[in-house]
Amino acid sequence: MARILIVEDEDRIAAFLAKGLSADGHQVSTVGDGLQGLEEALSGAFDLMVLDIGLPTIDGFEVLDQLRAQGSRMPVVVLTARDSVHDTVSALEGGADDYLAKPFRFAELRARINVRLRQQDRTDAEVGELRSGSVALDLRTRRLRVDGRETDLSAREFALAEVLLRNPGQVLSRAQLLDLAWDMDFDPGSNVVDVYVGYLRKKLGSARVETVRGMGYRFQP
Amino acid sequence: MARILIVEDEDRIAAFLAKGLSADGHQVSTVGDGLQGLEEALSGAFDLMVLDIGLPTIDGFEVLDQLRAQGSRMPVVVLTARDSVHDTVSALEGGADDYLAKPFRFAELRARINVRLRQQDRTDAEVGELRSGSVALDLRTRRLRVDGRETDLSAREFALAEVLLRNPGQVLSRAQLLDLAWDMDFDPGSNVVDVYVGYLRKKLGSARVETVRGMGYRFQP
DNA sequence: GGCATCGATGAGAGGTCTCTCATGAACCCC
DNA sequence: GGGGTTCATGAGAGACCTCTCATCGATGCC
Numbered sequence: 001m002a003r004i005l006i007v008e009d010e011d012r013i014a015a016f017l018a019k020g021l022s023a024d025g026h027q028v029s030t031v032g033d034g035l036q037g038l039e040e041a042l043s044g045a046f047d048l049m050v051l052d053i054g055l056p057t058i059d060g061f062e063v064l065d066q067l068r069a070q071g072s073r074m075p076v077v078v079l080t081a082r083d084s085v086h087d088t089v090s091a092l093e094g095g096a097d098d099y100l101a102k103p104f105r106f107a108e109l110r111a112r113i114n115v116r117l118r119q120q121d122r123t124d125a126e127v128g129e130l131r132s133g134s135v136a137l138d139l140r141t142r143r144l145r146v147d148g149r150e151t152d153l154s155a156r157e158f159a160l161a162e163v164l165l166r167n168p169g170q171v172l173s174r175a176q177l178l179d180l181a182w183d184m185d186f187d188p189g190s191n192v193v194d195v196y197v198g199y200l201r202k203k204l205g206s207a208r209v210e211t212v213r214g215m216g217y218r219f220q221p
Numbered sequence: 222m223a224r225i226l227i228v229e230d231e232d233r234i235a236a237f238l239a240k241g242l243s244a245d246g247h248q249v250s251t252v253g254d255g256l257q258g259l260e261e262a263l264s265g266a267f268d269l270m271v272l273d274i275g276l277p278t279i280d281g282f283e284v285l286d287q288l289r290a291q292g293s294r295m296p297v298v299v300l301t302a303r304d305s306v307h308d309t310v311s312a313l314e315g316g317a318d319d320y321l322a323k324p325f326r327f328a329e330l331r332a333r334i335n336v337r338l339r340q341q342d343r344t345d346a347e348v349g350e351l352r353s354g355s356v357a358l359d360l361r362t363r364r365l366r367v368d369g370r371e372t373d374l375s376a377r378e379f380a381l382a383e384v385l386l387r388n389p390g391q392v393l394s395r396a397q398l399l400d401l402a403w404d405m406d407f408d409p410g411s412n413v414v415d416v417y418v419g420y421l422r423k424k425l426g427s428a429r430v431e432t433v434r435g436m437g438y439r440f441q442p
Numbered sequence: 443g444g445c446a447t448c449g450a451t452g453a454g455a456g457g458t459c460t461c462t463c464a465t466g467a468a469c470c471c472c
Numbered sequence: 473g474g475g476g477t478t479c480a481t482g483a484g485a486g487a488c489c490t491c492t493c494a495t496c497g498a499t500g501c502c
Contacts, residue, residue: 073343085326092332097340098319105306111313119318119340122294128361139361154459191479192461198480213469213478375489413491415449432449434499 002117005046006030007037007063008079009055013102017050020106021113034058038066041074044134044148048116050109051096053080053087061094068095072148075116077109130165132221135204137165144203151203156181160196164209164219173216193217223338226267227251228258228284229300230276234323238271241327242334255279259287262295269337271330272317274301274308282315289316296337298330351386353442356425358386365424372424377402381417385430385440394437414438 004021008014009032018028029046031037034055041049041063049067053060064076078096080087088099098112128139136145142158144151153161159181163172174193178184182192197217201209210218225242229235230253239249250267252258255276262270262284270288274281285297299317301308309320319333351358357366363379365372374382380402384393395414399405403413418438422430431439 085328088329089332092329092336097336107306108309108313111310115313115318156460190462194479195461195481201480211479377490411492412449416451416491419450434448 001025001027002047003027003045004029004113005037005040005049007032007034007041007049007055007060008052009033010052013052016106017109020110024110032056034060034063038063041067042070042072042148044136044145046074047120048075048077048113050077050079050113053078053082053091061090064091064094064096070148075120077112077116079104079109130162132165132168132219135165135208135221137161146204153203154199156196157199157203160193160200161204164200164217168219168221171212171215171218176216222246222248223268224248224266225250225334226258226261226270228253228255228262228270228276228281229273230254231273234273237327238330241331245331253277255281255284259284262288263291263293267295268341269296269298269334271298271300271334274299274312282311285312285315285317296341298333298337300325300330351383353386353389353440356386356429356442358382367425374424375420377417378420378424381414381421382425385421385438389440389442392433392436392439397437 004026006014006017006021006028008017008030011032014030014032018030021028029040031040032055035057037049037051037055038058040046051060051063055063058066060078060080064078067074067076075097076095077098077100078091079100079102080091081102088101091099097116100109100112130137130139134147137143137158138145139162142153142155144153144161160177163177163180172180177193181196197209208220210220212218225247227235227238227242227249229238229251232253235251235253239251242249250261252261253276256278258270258272258276259279261267272281272284276284279287281299281301285299288295288297296318297316298319298321299312300321300323301312302323309322312320318337321330321333350360355368358364358379359366360383363374365374365382381398384398384401393401398414402417418430429441431441433439
């Protein structure tokens with residue numbers, strides 16, 4: 001399952017794609033214009049974008065350009081009615097990961113989307129990025145990306161974030177968190193954990209770290 | 222520049238590809254049958270493979286299959302005369318990164334190859350551990366291991382160590398180090414670099430960071 | 443050797459990080 | 473609603489990090 005953003009202004013095609021991709025188990029959202037598509041893409045809520053070139057407000061090339069300029073590495077499959085070599089090359093050099101000319105077979109689009117998603121998974125695993133919903137923790141640069149916005153973390157905040165993200169949905173006691181993020185196998189009788197959960201909440205958004213009274217904390221994906 | 226393996230039995234096409242890709246500055250080798258292609262691909266001497274499907278000895282699907290079974294992640298662009306959705310899907314699901322049906326424009330192939338190479342570079346750049354002689358820098362845990370002993374590094378020390386280790390034996394000016402490890406493209410007229418080289422020397426061993434009078438510093442592998 | 447330049451390093455200012463403590467709010471049980 | 477427990481959070485101490493500055497030593501040139 002992946003979260004796929006379709007940016008396409010022809011309703012008939014958008015609906016066709018949405019239906020097919022949903023049937024494959026993906027979670028699909030459709031948007032009909034460029035500016036809105038760019039915004040959604042930058043929100044961090046999607047794993048892949050299917051992008052039409054001919055769009056209202058700003059065209060697909062521009063969307064791609066802005067997206068890459070903002071540092072996003074989201075896989076993008078470009079889809080267009082114009083079957084010109086020039087467009088293909090422009091799109092691919094502009095940062096698209098794949099390009100299909102209409103008319104195309106759905107089976108081919110599906111296969112190409114799956115390749116990009118597979119690649120992304122592999123890259124994430126190798127590069128060391130932890131993702132859960134719209135939250136991504138870059139293990140290399142130690143930065144946190146929430147809804148497309150990046151924040152720096154202190155060493156301790158990072159350790160705590162890593163533990164929480166590696167155990168999404170699971171309740172972790174203060175003792176467990178101390179053990180995993182502080183390397184302390186004893187309780188120093190303090191509330192460090194509480195304090196750091198507070199700090200993380202400011203950066204992560206309060207709702208994402210849930211308090212389970214009497215038990216501990218839980219990261220909400 | 223990349224090292225590209227072309228596996229194609231039609232001489233005319235193979236020559237055409239070799240010529241075009243060489244002109245782009247790549248180092249190209251051509252092979253005319255499947256088994257030999259597989260061997261070359263597994264040798265580790267190439268960055269990317271352009272693979273035809275219809276081949277003597279074993280066909281392209283089989284080559285792809287074996288290659289992936291052996292754990293290789295080399296980017297593969299499949300190129301074939303058969304333009305059937307079924308083949309496209311098979312190739313992509315079988316581990317190809319891209320698929321072009323003949324006839325195709327060279328410009329499009331070039332663009333698609335460049336996308337795959339770009340992707341590969343990005344992935345390579347972001348994994349693991351930096352080593353040089355008896356010094357290892359763990360990029361994940363941000364620790365330095367020298368002759369078996371581990372030390373912690375501060376954020377700035379780590380950045381500097383990373384830059385030095387990535388350019389072993391090379392003299393780096395203070396301005397370069399400021400740019401690379403401090404993200405400063407101006408000289409603040411200070412001696413921060415000198416100071417941090419001093420700190421690093423304490424952890425790395427004095428002899429390993431050499432002063433090049435009037436020029437800068439050099440990491441000695 | 444004398445002088446000028448360049449690099450090494452200790453001291454320390456100011457900032458950030460980590461943790462403790464105290465206080466007040468939220469919650470639960472009765 | 474009352475009382476006890478649990479959690480959230482601001483304030484602040486102390487350690488550590490980052491950088492500047494001044495001083496001293498090393499080096500190269502004449």
